Structures are given as structure tokens and as C-alpha cells.
Amino acid sequence: MSAPRLPPLPTIRDILKLYNLSATKRLSQNFLLDENITNKIVAKAGNISGGQVLEVGPGPGGLTRSILKKIPERLVVVEKDERFKPTLEMLADSFGAINGKMDIIYDDILKTNIENLFPLDKKRNWNDKSPDIFIIGNLPFNLATYLIIQWLHAISEQRGPWAFGRTKMTLTFQKEVAERLVAPPMGDQRCRLSVMAQTWTFPVLRFIIPGKAFVPKPDVDVGVVSFTPLVKPRTQYDFKFFERITRHIFNFRQKYSIRCIETLFPKEYRKDLGLMTYKLADLEPTLRPTQLTIEDINKLATAYKYLLEKHPELKLYNYRTSRHLLPLSNTKDIIVQDCAEILEENIGMSI
Structure with a gap:
């Protein structure tokens, strides 16, 4: 038997005209109307046929159609803008005609309890291969970076969609952000986002979409990035602690990295x-932030944690808000003496 096919549908351009729909600048909307490109995005997401798919921000449904053509077991779309209700319901009805299931949730993805969207029988152990659950989205530019940081945090704690295992994502970003996510050490685009993404996932820049493919045309091109959560993260530290160290390291990209750690x-x-900190980590203070590997940053995190254990009062210090000397129990001379003792204690210590 041949695979079921969606009934004929009007084009996305025709639907936009029919319902007098246009992109809302406030929501940073840019519609992707080229079916060849939406098909390519879905192809990069993996074998979604028979799987559970979450699409973030479907808009008028261009990418949604390409997902439905692969006949997933179930598609859930989360859309904040209810103007697209007629177009999405049309797609849901068409998918239902071939016994498919498409659920539409009109909500902000940041407020949606994603973990409740998938059946428990799809759950897999973290060490197993990825579950048949996929997250796909043409993300609004004003949301994409914030959202990926939130989801990386969820991955680190194996919650949300990652309570079901190493759920894969395929998402769009501004080209510059996409390049940052995958930037290697020494790369011009290397930054905090690179480190955080690569510590908990394996991100791959799949291809670049020219801005002219979108309506309205944005001022930038767009990159498609896929993320596969790592079986074992590249740090033993929790997300917030490691992110704090990383954020300080990239405070001053052009300076020696020790100047950043000093903050x-x-x-x-x-x-x-x-x-x-650098002595304990066995790193050269003259390394630039972009030269540091994840393993280097992990060493610095270990050294910093060790110093916090020696001087718990340091936990109270915040570079952005603290203006005065902390009420440390130690004078500067004692701090220096402690540093010398720590060095002597930890000669040959593996960090």
C-alpha cells in the first residue's frame, strides 16, 4: 500500500491573502513560504515518520505542512498568535482525514508544560538512543537565544521533553547566532552560547537560508541548527554554576582570560x-577567552569551587552589584598566605 497523502490544500501565499494575514513586527514574525526549504528543514530533523513532533511557532503553517507530509504519529503545534487559528485548523482537519492526529495549543511556548505533551510509553533511558520525539521550529529572532538557553538548562536537568530521553531539536536562528552555537575554540564567533550549547549537546549547523526566502524579508540570513543531547555532559557542574563561570570568562573577549576570571x-x-585560580587549573593566564576549550573552563570552575570552599564568603560577591569590600574573615595578607598554602597542598593535584 502506498503511504497516505494529505488532501490538496491552497498555497500558504493564497491562505495569507484569503485571511488577510501579515507578519507582526512585535512578535518578530517572518514567514517561510518556500516548500523546498521547509522540506529540507524537516529532512534534517531525522526520521519523524510515526514519531511525536512538537512544532514551535508554526504561524500560517508552511513548515507544518512539510512535517505532516512525513506522517508523524502525532503533531503538536504551539502558537501564541491566534490569528492563525483558521489556517492551522485547516491543516489539522486535513491530517485527520488520513487518520493523523494534530493538536493545536494557543499559548506562549515559555509557559507551556511541554513534558505533559508526550505519552509515557515514548520514554527512553538517557543512555539509550534518542526517543521518537522531535522538536522543530522556525523561531522568532527575539525569542530564539533566550529559548535555547532555557532548553539547554532543561537538558542539563533532564526535564521537560528531556524527561523522555535525549530528545533532538532542529531550530532556526539568525545566521550569526547559528554560527555562534557551533563555533569552535579559536573561532571568531566563539562565545558563552558556544560553550553552553556544546557542553550539553552536539550542535550542527545544517544549512543557511537566504533572507529573501522569508516574508517579510529580514535583514539577515538564517541558519538551521540541530541539537542532539550528549549522553554525558562535558562538565560535572550544574548549569547555573558553569554558566556563571562561562559568562564571566566572556565578559571581555579581547582581554586575557584571567582579567575576566578576576571579576x-x-x-x-x-x-x-x-x-x-589559574595556578590550580594549570592554565596560562594569557589565554584569550576564545582560546579556552570546554575542558579548560571546567578546570577553572573546579579551581573556583575549591577557593569558594576555602573562603565561603566569596559566594556573596556579585561583580555587577557589589561595590565594597566583602566582610571576609581574612585580611588580604591571610588570603595571600592561604593561596601559597593551597599551592603547596595541591602540587600535582589533577583538576
Whole structure:
């Protein structure tokens, strides 16, 4: 038997005209109308046939059609803008005509309890291959970076869609953001986002979509990035702690990385504790932030944690808000003496 096919549907352009729909600048909407491109995005998402798919921000349904053509077991779309209700319901009815199931949720993806969207029988152990659950989305530019950070955090804690295992994502970003996500050490685009994405997932830049393919045409091109969660993350630290270290490291991209690490400490102890951190991590203070590997940053995190254990008061320091010397129980001389003792204690220590 041949695979079921969707009934004939009007084009997305015709639907936009029929319902007098246009992109809303406030929601950073850009519609992707080229079916060849939407088919290509779906192809890069993997074998979604018979699987569970979540589409984020379907809009008028261009990408949705390409997903439905692969006949997933179930498609859930989350759309904030209810103007697209007629077009999405049309697609749901068409999919239902071939015994498919498409659910539409009109909500903000940031407020949606995604974990409740999938059946428990799809759950797999983290060490197993990825479950038959896929997240696909042509994300609004104003949401994409914030959303991926939130989802990386969820991946690190194996919650939300990642309570079911190593759920894969295929998402669009501004070209520059897409390049940052996959940027290697020494790369011009290397930044905090690169490190956080590559610590918990294997991100791959699949291809670039020219801006002219969207309506309205954005000022930038768009990159399609796929993410596969790693079986074992590249750090043993929790997301917030590791993100804090990484954020400080990339505070001043053009300076030596030790100048960035120093901002973790009060001004009065900054030079000594910054140098101590690098000594413990066995790294050169003159390395630039973009030169540091994830393993290097993990070493710096270990050294910083060790110093926090020695001087718990340092946890109270915040570079952005602290203006005065912390009420440390130690004077600067004692801090320096402690640093010397730590060095002596940890000669040959593996971090």
C-alpha cells in the first residue's frame, strides 16, 4: 500500500491573502513560504515518520505542512498568535482525514508544560538512543537565544521533553547566532552560547537560508541548527554554576582570560585569587577567552569551587552589584598566605 497523502490544500501565499494575514513586527514574525526549504528543514530533523513532533511557532503553517507530509504519529503545534487559528485548523482537519492526529495549543511556548505533551510509553533511558520525539521550529529572532538557553538548562536537568530521553531539536536562528552555537575554540564567533550549547549537546549547523526566502524579508540570513543531547555532559557542574563561570570568562573577549576570571572576586583580592585560580587549573593566564576549550573552563570552575570552599564568603560577591569590600574573615595578607598554602597542598593535584 502506498503511504497516505494529505488532501490538496491552497498555497500558504493564497491562505495569507484569503485571511488577510501579515507578519507582526512585535512578535518578530517572518514567514517561510518556500516548500523546498521547509522540506529540507524537516529532512534534517531525522526520521519523524510515526514519531511525536512538537512544532514551535508554526504561524500560517508552511513548515507544518512539510512535517505532516512525513506522517508523524502525532503533531503538536504551539502558537501564541491566534490569528492563525483558521489556517492551522485547516491543516489539522486535513491530517485527520488520513487518520493523523494534530493538536493545536494557543499559548506562549515559555509557559507551556511541554513534558505533559508526550505519552509515557515514548520514554527512553538517557543512555539509550534518542526517543521518537522531535522538536522543530522556525523561531522568532527575539525569542530564539533566550529559548535555547532555557532548553539547554532543561537538558542539563533532564526535564521537560528531556524527561523522555535525549530528545533532538532542529531550530532556526539568525545566521550569526547559528554560527555562534557551533563555533569552535579559536573561532571568531566563539562565545558563552558556544560553550553552553556544546557542553550539553552536539550542535550542527545544517544549512543557511537566504533572507529573501522569508516574508517579510529580514535583514539577515538564517541558519538551521540541530541539537542532539550528549549522553554525558562535558562538565560535572550544574548549569547555573558553569554558566556563571562561562559568562564571566566572556565578559571581555579581547582581554586575557584571567582579567575576566578576576571579576569573580572582590577588587581587594582580585589579582591574588585570579592568579591562584589559574595556578590550580594549570592554565596560562594569557589565554584569550576564545582560546579556552570546554575542558579548560571546567578546570577553572573546579579551581573556583575549591577557593569558594576555602573562603565561603566569596559566594556573596556579585561583580555587577557589589561595590565594597566583602566582610571576609581574612585580611588580604591571610588570603595571600592561604593561596601559597593551597599551592603547596595541591602540587600535582589533577583538576
